[in-house]
Amino acid sequence: MPELPEVETTLRGIAPYLQGQTVTGFIVRNPRLRYPVAPELAALVTGATVGALHRRGKYLLLDFNTGHLLIHLGMSGSLRLVLAATPPGNHDHIDLLLASGQALRYTDPRRFGLWLWHEGDPAQHSLIRHLGPEPLGDDFTPQGLWQRSRGKRVAVKSFIMDSQVVVGVGNIYANEALYLAGIHPQRAAGRISLQRYSALHDAIRGVLTSAIAQGGTTLRDFVGGDGKPGYFSQSLSVYGRGGEPCLGCGSKLREVRLGQRTTVYCPQCQR
DNA sequence: ATGCGGACCTGTTAGC
């Protein structure tokens, strides 16, 4: 469910309810996530106060006065604020209880997400350290994309989905950005000009920015931190439209599998 | 080093 815009939407939704709150308890109903939730996590966060919230790629970072909580929503995770007394559902694995009487509730059917405690500089965490630039930040540039791609034969779609190249470009937005930039997803990354990378760079920024503005893409059951659904799914040009006509030229959109991910493109508009 | 496929899980959908 979550790509970068969903994570950003979640962050913005939950931050006002968390900042300054003291944690009064920590309930783990199922610790079996991508990495097992540490048994000592409850003792570490209980009594601590939440400071700022950050996002790095698709990782959420909650600052405490005593350390940092690193959260990833994986493929199917979501965070919501509920009244602590709200009965948990099947896949509500974690509650972070707050002095306000609310709980930050983590739901994740597939359990690909993670909750890790980290003391010290979060930027040095092994899962964070090697991440590429933020797509909406100043370090993400056409020149950087172009340079890093020289000599690479990987498909450009796989290239931009590589978190060491740029973070936060998941399957949906990779498809959308390549369509907007007019680049064939299977083209070798190393055989694309700087000028075309410039178009791709702008397309990635554009699609992520407008998705965030619309509250993310609603897919199945996604809801943001405040419980409102996103509307970006109505704006998708190619993702989920295989076999349907291209919005630009009317050609039938082609659907292939690339690196085990569904890839949709217009054979006419994307070269 | 690069690049690919498998792995982790469960729920939903497509197809027979």
Place this chain on the structure above:
DNA sequence: TGCTAACAGGTCCGCA
């Protein structure tokens, strides 16, 4: 209608 297989928003790891 019912069963089974394929597929789904991510990303780490190990092998060639």
